[in-house]
Amino acid sequence: MVVEGVGDRFAGDRPTPYNSAMSILEIFKAGGPVMWPLAICSVVTVAIIIERALELRTSRILDPSVVERVTGLVEGGRLDRAMEVCRKNPGIFTHIVAAGLHQAPKGEPFAREAVEDAGRHETTRLTRYLPTLGTVAAVSPLLGLLGTVTGMIAVFKTIANSGIGQAAELSNGISQALITTATGLLIAIPALVAYNYYSERAERIINRLEGASLRVLRSLFQVPLQAPVEVDRTQASESASRSE
Numbered sequence: 001m002v003v004e005g006v007g008d009r010f011a012g013d014r015p016t017p018y019n020s021a022m023s024i025l026e027i028f029k030a031g032g033p034v035m036w037p038l039a040i041c042s043v044v045t046v047a048i049i050i051e052r053a054l055e056l057r058t059s060r061i062l063d064p065s066v067v068e069r070v071t072g073l074v075e076g077g078r079l080d081r082a083m084e085v086c087r088k089n090p091g092i093f094t095h096i097v098a099a100g101l102h103q104a105p106k107g108e109p110f111a112r113e114a115v116e117d118a119g120r121h122e123t124t125r126l127t128r129y130l131p132t133l134g135t136v137a138a139v140s141p142l143l144g145l146l147g148t149v150t151g152m153i154a155v156f157k158t159i160a161n162s163g164i165g166q167a168a169e170l171s172n173g174i175s176q177a178l179i180t181t182a183t184g185l186l187i188a189i190p191a192l193v194a195y196n197y198y199s200e201r202a203e204r205i206i207n208r209l210e211g212a213s214l215r216v217l218r219s220l221f222q223v224p225l226q227a228p229v230e231v232d233r234t235q236a237s238e239s240a241s242r243s244e
Contacts, residue, residue, distance in 0.1 A: 030172070031179040034147035038183050041136045041143070045191045048129045048136075052198045056126065061092050061205055067212050070097055075219040079104065092122040096213050100220070108221045115213050123209065126202040130195060137191035144184020151177030 028035050066089045073082035083101050086094035099118035103110040154173035 027179060030175050031183060032147060032150060032176045034143055034150065034180045035183065038140065038143050038147075038180065038187060041140050041191075042183075042187050044132065045136050045187055045194070048133045049190070049194045051129065052133075052194070055128075056198060056201050056205065058205060058208070061126075062208055062212060063089070063091070063093075066091070067093060070094070071212075071216055071219055074101075074216050079220075092125065093209060093212060095122050096209065097216050100213070100217060104220055108217070111220065112217060115217060119210065119213060123202075123206050126205055127199070130199055130202070133191055133195045133198070137188050137195055140184045140188040140191065142184070144181040144188075147180020147184070148177040151175070151180065 028039070031038075066085065070082050070085055073079075073085065079101055083098060086098040086101070096115055096118045100111040100115040103114040151173045154176065158173060
């Protein structure tokens with residue numbers, strides 16, 4: 001009988017946060033106020049991942065049919081028709097090519113400079129929101145750690161005021177610490193993976209854009225692009241030293 005009484009007494013003190021049937025709302029409440037910024041981070045992470053998945057599609061940015069059509073028209077000398085195709089198919093690639101075609105009558109240096117300027121401007125769209133995703137990946141564990149600290153502060157405050165006999169109050173602080181830590185990690189891990197994946201994917205698309213744009217320029221002027229000025233100066237100095 002004594003054992004049953006002790007068991008009943010401890011069963012009555014068993015805290016609800018450890019109930020296996022807790023709902024998401026109950027877990028959110030048990031995590032304390034730090035769960036609010038963590039919830040915002042989770043929403044931002046999901047939104048950016050979905051948006052980047054839709055935007056960073058190679059077929060959408062570099063439509064093979066548009067690339068081949070524009071390149072073929074430029075190779076055939078039909079620049080007006082190529083400009084018309086660019087206008088009817090707005091996108092990063094066509095905007096870059098249109099900038100070069102617009103400056104083509106002024107010469108290759110002007111066209112190349114226009115392509116480079118348009119490329120720098122347009123490719124920023126490929127890395128949009130990625131810095132925010134990286135920030136979320138870095139901040140979420142820190143917010144979880146903050147929740148851990150505040151939870152442990154609540155535990156020690158309870159011990160100082162009521163002693164260690166208040167199991168329910170102690171468990172509330174401990175559960176807050178564990179829930180916020182776990183939530184921060186659950187947000188940070190996919191955010192970091194998505195950040196690295198989309199950064200590499202954007203870099204690959206940028207390289208393909210550069211190659212396609214250079215192909216159009218070479219077709220436009222029928223000559224290889226000139227080397228940078230710094231390389232020319234180096235070659236000139238080497239030639240001068242050899243002549244001496």
